[in-house]
Amino acid sequence: MLHTLLDRLAASPQLWGLLRWLAEGGFHADREVITRELAPHQAVGSRTFLDFGCGTGEFAPLFPAGSYIGFDIARHYVRHAAYRHHGHYAVMSGGELAYRDQQFDAALVLGVFHHMPDALVRSSIAELYRVLRPGARLLIMEDVPSPRRWNLAGHFMHWLDRGDHIRSDAEYRALFEPYFTISRSYPIQSGVCDLAVYVTARAALRPAGAPTMRHGIQPYA
Numbered sequence: 421m422l423h424t425l426l427d428r429l430a431a432s433p434q435l436w437g438l439l440r441w442l443a444e445g446g447f448h449a450d451r452e453v454i455t456r457e458l459a460p461h462q463a464v465g466s467r468t469f470l471d472f473g474c475g476t477g478e479f480a481p482l483f484p485a486g487s488y489i490g491f492d493i494a495r496h497y498v499r500h501a502a503y504r505h506h507g508h509y510a511v512m513s514g515g516e517l518a519y520r521d522q523q524f525d526a527a528l529v530l531g532v533f534h535h536m537p538d539a540l541v542r543s544s545i546a547e548l549y550r551v552l553r554p555g556a557r558l559l560i561m562e563d564v565p566s567p568r569r570w571n572l573a574g575h576f577m578h579w580l581d582r583g584d585h586i587r588s589d590a591e592y593r594a595l596f597e598p599y600f601t602i603s604r605s606y607p608i609q610s611g612v613c614d615l616a617v618y619v620t621a622r623a624a625l626r627p628a629g630a631p632t633m634r635h636g637i638q639p640y641a
Contacts, residue, residue: 433476433500445611447478450530453608454482457559457619458526470524472514473532477501514544522553530561534586541595549599549630552622558600560618562592589616596620598627
């Protein structure tokens with residue numbers, strides 16, 4: 421019965437968005453990191469940002485309207501995001517992105533990988549390498565086990581979120597390399613949730629086993 425209730429909660433973008441907003445303190449810490457590390461307010465010309473697993477598009481307003489592209493595997497979340505926020509949206513899997521090679525100048529992954537098994541994270545990282553331009557910045561913010569033993573609300577939120585693949589710092593790092601180099605990392609507290617922030621750059625040399633470039637691929641409608 422509890423799992424059925426959780427499924428119904430997650431099926432409602434409005435209810436799930438409100439729960440996350442409350443648990444993560446209005447996303448103030450997340451917004452500060454995005455603004456500082458991606459500097460979307462300084463976007464000029466044709467600079468483009470990819471929101472990998474955008475969910476309900478909570479962070480779309482931080483980016484210029486013509487520069488933001490978000491996708492998610494959940495169609496009802498994408499529909500909700502497109503209704504509420506500016507930008508361009510699509511429905512697809514992170515393991516096979518329907519975007520052109522080297523299309524984006526920067527990308528955001530926030531609270532996505534802890535829902536994915538290792539194999540899917542690796543294929544997603546490889547796809548991010550393919551669609552980002554050389555030297556592009558990838559900002560990753562992921563849930564980590566709370567170091568505060570008595571953070572009962574944080575532990576409960578992790579359980580409620582059903583993030584079955586919350587990893588340690590070392591485990592996350594191993595998944596990102598060799599496609600991306602980590603320039604800096606640090607912890608933040610987003611409401612009751614503990615996150616690790618990774619500021620990374622696309623590797624200059626093509627790693628062995630990197631996906632074949634697939635020019636001319638167009639995003640899903």
